[in-house]
Amino acid sequence: MHDSDPNHRLAQIRAAMASAAAQAGRPTDATMLIAVSKTHPADAVRPLIAAGQRVFGENRVKEAEQKWPALCEETPGLALHLIGQLQSNKAEAAVALFDAIHSVDRVSLVTALARAMDKSGRRPACFLQVNIGDEPQKGGVPTAALAALIAQARAADLPVAGLMCIPPAMIEPAPYFALLAKLARDHGLAGLSMGMSSDYETAITIGATHIRVGSALFGERG
Numbered sequence: 001m002h003d004s005d006p007n008h009r010l011a012q013i014r015a016a017m018a019s020a021a022a023q024a025g026r027p028t029d030a031t032m033l034i035a036v037s038k039t040h041p042a043d044a045v046r047p048l049i050a051a052g053q054r055v056f057g058e059n060r061v062k063e064a065e066q067k068w069p070a071l072c073e074e075t076p077g078l079a080l081h082l083i084g085q086l087q088s089n090k091a092e093a094a095v096a097l098f099d100a101i102h103s104v105d106r107v108s109l110v111t112a113l114a115r116a117m118d119k120s121g122r123r124p125a126c127f128l129q130v131n132i133g134d135e136p137q138k139g140g141v142p143t144a145a146l147a148a149l150i151a152q153a154r155a156a157d158l159p160v161a162g163l164m165c166i167p168p169a170m171i172e173p174a175p176y177f178a179l180l181a182k183l184a185r186d187h188g189l190a191g192l193s194m195g196m197s198s199d200y201e202t203a204i205t206i207g208a209t210h211i212r213v214g215s216a217l218f219g220e221r222g
Contacts, residue, residue: 006047009217013200017211020204031204034081036196036214042067044218049075057102057212059084061093068097083164083193083212085139088112092119100125102164102193102212105141107152114156125161127193127210128153130183132176133168140165143183150187162191162209173199177206 018028037045038059045056045067054077058064064080072078081100091112094101104110104126117123128149131140141149146163153160163184167176177194184192195203197216204211 007051010051010053013216016201017204020201024205031208032210034210034212035217036212040218042071055079057081057083061090064097092116095120095122095124098124102127103129105129105139110153110156110158114158123159126158127162127164127191129164132165132180135168162189164193174202177203181207
């Protein structure tokens with residue numbers, strides 16, 4: 001049992017997920033594990049696919065376009081989630097490639113995605129990214145502007161699945177996760193994309209439906 005073994009790392013994370021869910025009285029399958037494969041080559045991803053992981057997260061459209069078509073051809077049934085910032089001019093490419101987009105944070109992007117979906121007929125699930133700590137350097141819609149963005153996304157007929165956040169670093173994340181969960185409830189949204197390698201167990205106890213785990217699965221990037 002070595003931590004370098006993808007099977008073992010995946011099993012460890014799934015066990016921790018199940019334990020966190022049980023602690024919160026949630027079903028063990030209530031949270032989807034997104035393996036964040038950004039910056040990792042296809043050869044680093046294949047062992048996790050072989051170990052049974054089927055949902056992966058990428059930060060950049062271009063990197064995903066180069067890496068994933070071949071992997072998806074090798075293994076049917078993979079799902080790809082975009083978790084990084086998305087430029088409006090990449091909306092069409094993102095809609096073509098991804099099954100979910102976790103970083104919708106402004107009206108111009110809502111418009112571009114709606115247009116791309118109408119054109120292609122593909123409708124990836126959309127999470128609205130909230131700048132939960134109102135940090136100037138971070139992406140995401142300010143909490144005060146969230147209601148307006150949700151209304152605009154719904155008016156554009158975007159498939160809004162839920163909310164996403166990245167809490168401030170080096171601070172206890174639970175209050176931020178709780179705030180995101182409250183905002184989602186207030187707006188009738190079921191999806192909560194929150195929690196990463198360092199805090200996914202906390203996120204699950206607070207209701208995360210999607211966690212985005214990279215370094216705990218792949219090891220720290222060099």
